[in-house]
Amino acid sequence: MPSLKGLQLRAELFFQIRRFFRNQGFLEVDTPVRIPAPIPEAHIDAVPSHGWFLQTSPESCMKRLLSQGYENIFQICKVFRQEEYGARHLPEFTMLEWYRARADYSHLMEDCENLLDFCIGNLWGKKPFVYQGESPDLSRPWPRVTVSEAFLKHAGISVEDALATDRFDEIMAFNVEPALGANPVFLMDYPMEKAALARPKPGNPKVAERFELYIGGMELANAFSELTDPEIQRERFDQEEKERLQAGKAPYPPPVRFLQALETMPPSAGIALGMDRLAMLFADTTDIAKVNAFTPDEL
Amino acid sequence: MINAGELRKNTKLMIEGDPYVMLEVQFVKPGKGVAFYKCKMRNLMTGSLLERTYRSGDTFEPAALDERKMQYQYAQGDEYYFMDTKNYEQVMLTAEAVSDAKDYLIDNLEMDILFFGKKAIGITLPNFVELEVTQADPWVKGDSVAGDSKPVTLQTGLVLQVPPFVEEGTLIQVDTRTGAYVTRVKK
Numbered sequence: 001m002p003s004l005k006g007l008q009l010r011a012e013l014f015f016q017i018r019r020f021f022r023n024q025g026f027l028e029v030d031t032p033v034r035i036p037a038p039i040p041e042a043h044i045d046a047v048p049s050h051g052w053f054l055q056t057s058p059e060s061c062m063k064r065l066l067s068q069g070y071e072n073i074f075q076i077c078k079v080f081r082q083e084e085y086g087a088r089h090l091p092e093f094t095m096l097e098w099y100r101a102r103a104d105y106s107h108l109m110e111d112c113e114n115l116l117d118f119c120i121g122n123l124w125g126k127k128p129f130v131y132q133g134e135s136p137d138l139s140r141p142w143p144r145v146t147v148s149e150a151f152l153k154h155a156g157i158s159v160e161d162a163l164a165t166d167r168f169d170e171i172m173a174f175n176v177e178p179a180l181g182a183n184p185v186f187l188m189d190y191p192m193e194k195a196a197l198a199r200p201k202p203g204n205p206k207v208a209e210r211f212e213l214y215i216g217g218m219e220l221a222n223a224f225s226e227l228t229d230p231e232i233q234r235e236r237f238d239q240e241e242k243e244r245l246q247a248g249k250a251p252y253p254p255p256v257r258f259l260q261a262l263e264t265m266p267p268s269a270g271i272a273l274g275m276d277r278l279a280m281l282f283a284d285t286t287d288i289a290k291v292n293a294f295t296p297d298e299l
Numbered sequence: 300m301i302n303a304g305e306l307r308k309n310t311k312l313m314i315e316g317d318p319y320v321m322l323e324v325q326f327v328k329p330g331k332g333v334a335f336y337k338c339k340m341r342n343l344m345t346g347s348l349l350e351r352t353y354r355s356g357d358t359f360e361p362a363a364l365d366e367r368k369m370q371y372q373y374a375q376g377d378e379y380y381f382m383d384t385k386n387y388e389q390v391m392l393t394a395e396a397v398s399d400a401k402d403y404l405i406d407n408l409e410m411d412i413l414f415f416g417k418k419a420i421g422i423t424l425p426n427f428v429e430l431e432v433t434q435a436d437p438w439v440k441g442d443s444v445a446g447d448s449k450p451v452t453l454q455t456g457l458v459l460q461v462p463p464f465v466e467e468g469t470l471i472q473v474d475t476r477t478g479a480y481v482t483r484v485k486k
Contacts, residue, residue, distance in 0.1 A: 043333050043355065083304035083355075084334070086326025169332035174352075177329060194331065212330050222330045247356050 001298070003283065006291040009123070010279040014076065016119045017096060017275075021074045026098065029073050031061035033080075037255040041196065042243035043169075045082035046252070047091075053252070054080035057272055058097050059197070060258040063226070066268050067261035071101035076275065087287055088218065090295060094275040101266040104225040105198075105209045108271045109186050112213050112221060113140050116184070123282065131216040131284055134182035142184040147207075150187055154179040159191055168194065177217060184215045196236040198224035213273075215281055223271035230262040303336050303357040311343070311362040314351075318343040318362035318415050343413070343420050346395060366411040366423065371404045379404065381412055381419070390419040402457040403428045403475050424475040429484050430454055435467045 018028065038046040038053045039060055046053040055061075058075050065073055079095045100107055120129055120138065128135050151159050155175035162168045168191070180187070188211035189201060195208030209225035227233050237259075241251055279291035289295045301312055310321040325337040334355035341348055343362070369381040369390070377394040379401070390412065394401065400422045408428065413421040434452040448460040453473075461480045465471060472481040 041331065043328075043331060083302075084326070084328065086324075086328075089326055089328060169329055170335065170352075170354075172329040172332060173327045173335055219330050 001289060002293055003285070003290045006279065006283040006285060007293065009282045010275075010291050012123055013119060013275065013279055013282060016122050017076065017115070019122075020115055020118045021098065024072070026072045026074045027070060029062065029065060029070070029075050031058050031065070031075065031077070033078060035060065037253040037258070039197070039255060039258070040237045040240040040244065040252050042240045042247070045249065047080045047082055056081050057095060059270070059272070060255055062097060062099055062270070063265060063268075064258060064261040066099055066101055067263075067265040071266070072099070074098035085296070088277065088280075090276065090288055090292065092296070093288075096273045096275050096278075097270065099226075099268055099270040101268045103269045104267070105188070105211055105223050105269050108223045108269050109142070109144065109211065109213075111271070112186075112273075113142060113184075116215075119278075119282070131182065131281055132286065134216070136182045136184060136215055138184065142186060144186045144188055144211075146189045147187055147191070148189070150176050150180075163191060163193065177214070177219070180214045180217050182216050184213065186211045186213055188212075193239075195224065196240055197227055197233070199227045199229075218277055218281065219274075220277050220281070221271055221273035223269065226265070226268045226270050228262050228265050228267060230259045233262055234259055301359040301361055303353045303355055303359075304334070306336055306338060306353070306359075311364055312340075313360040313362050314340070314349070317345070318364060318420070319349065322348075343415065344418075346398070362415065364420075365414050367414060368409060369412045371406065371408045371410070373406070374401075374404070381410075384409075392419050392422065396421055400424050400475075402453075402455050402478075403430070403473070404455060405430065426474065426476060427472050427481065428475055429470055429472050430457070432461075432465060432467055432469045432471060435461075435465060435469075438463050438466060 033055055034049050034052050035055050036052045038056055044056050046056050057079050058077050062073060062075060076094065076096050078092055080092050082091060084091050148159050151157055151162060151171060155171045157171060162171050189207040190210040192200060192206060192208050195210040198208035198210040201207050201209050211223050212219055213221040245251060276288050276291055280288060283291050285291065301310065306321055306324045308321055308323060312319055319340040319342055321338060321340050323339040326334065327337055328334040336353045338351050338353060367383060369383050372380040372382050379392045379397045380389055382389050403424055410425055411423040412419050413423065430453040432451045433454050436449060449463050450458050451461050451465060452458050459480055461471065465483060470484040470486050472484050474481050
C-alpha cells in the first residue's frame, strides 16, 4: 500500500529530475518499451511479450540514439524483470537513465552529486535530510571506494578469491552492501567479468569503469563508461548467453542493430538510477510498496 | 518443482526429507548479480526453525500435505486422539504437535488435521470455539476496584481475561487466533 507522502514525493521527484536535466540541456527521450532483442545479461530475465520482450532497461535504444548524434539524453520509463520481488524490488519498476557523449563515469559521479543536491535543495531546503533515523553526510565529493578495497575492508577477502570461489555476489550482498552505512558512496571499478557493457579502465584492464551509487546502504544507480567496441561487446554477450543457457534459460535473439550502432557511437558514459529507490530514500521508507500506487499483489 | 523465485510466505516444501513451511522470504539482489532468497522456515515435523539462504536456480520438492476434517476424542498423557467421523479412523498427535491448541480441545470438537503422508503433524483450529467457565470470582455490581476485566478458568484449564459480568457456568466464545474473549453464548 502506498503512503500519501510516498506518492507525493514520487511525483515531486519526477518533476525535479526533469527540471534538472532540462536546465543542463539534456533531451528527454521516450523509446519503445517492447523490443525484439534484450541485452543478454546472465542474471536479468526479460518478460516475453508476443514474440518480443519488455525492456529490462532502455539501454539499447538510448545507445542507438547516441550513435545517431543525440549526445545528452535522458529518459524516465518503466522496465520489467522477471521474478524480482521484495522490499526493494518490483518486477515492474521505474528507471531513470541518462547518457553523456564524450564523457566517462567520473562525470556521472558528479552528475549524481549535482542531481541529489538539486532535489534535496528544492524539496528539503534547509531542513535536515533523514533516512531511517540517520542523517547522511552529503558534503561533496562523496567517497569513491573501489570494489577491491571494499571487499578487503568489509569481508577480508580479495575480489580475485571471491570470484575464484563463485562468492562475489554473495559477499557483495551480505558483507559489503550492509556495511556501506548511511552516507553516500560510489563503489567503483568492478572486475571485468561483472561489467559486460563497460569499458576496461585505462592502465588496469582487469577492472571495468563501472560504479554503483549507494545511500543509506541502498543501491540507487549503476553506471558505466560505455564499451563501444562492437567485437568485444559481441564476445561479452556470447559469454552472458552461455551463462544463461547453463542456467537453463531460453536464449535471446542477438541484438544485431544495437551491435551495429556501437560502430558509430561516440565514447560515452551512461547510468541507470532506480526511481522507486530514490523515492524510498526521500520518503524515508524501507518498503518499495510505500512509493508505488500498486504492487502486483494489489492488482 | 518449486523454483527459488516462487518461494513465498506459507510455501510448503521438502528439505532433507522433512516438510517445512516458509515463514519469511527476503529477496536480496546486488546490482546485476545473482538473486538470493534469505529464508526462515519451520520444520512441520519437529517445530524447529531453520534459516537458509538460497540462490536463483535452486529448486525444491513441494511438500505433499493434506488436511482432513476430524473430531477430537480424548487425551492420554502426552497423546491426543482424533477421529475421522466418516471412516472412524483414529490418529494420534503428540503434545508437541498439538502445542497451544490443547487449550481449546473439547470433546467432539471438529477441526482440520494436517497430514504428511500417513502421519498427522498439526492442527488448524476453527476460528471460534465455545468453552465453559469453570471457575470465576463472583461479580459484585458497582465494584469499581475490580476494573473492567477479571481472570476466569475455562473447562480446558485455560485462564482468560473476560468482562466482570461473566460468571461460573457461563458458555463463552473465544477467538482461537488471538486467544481473546469474544462474547457470551446462550446454552
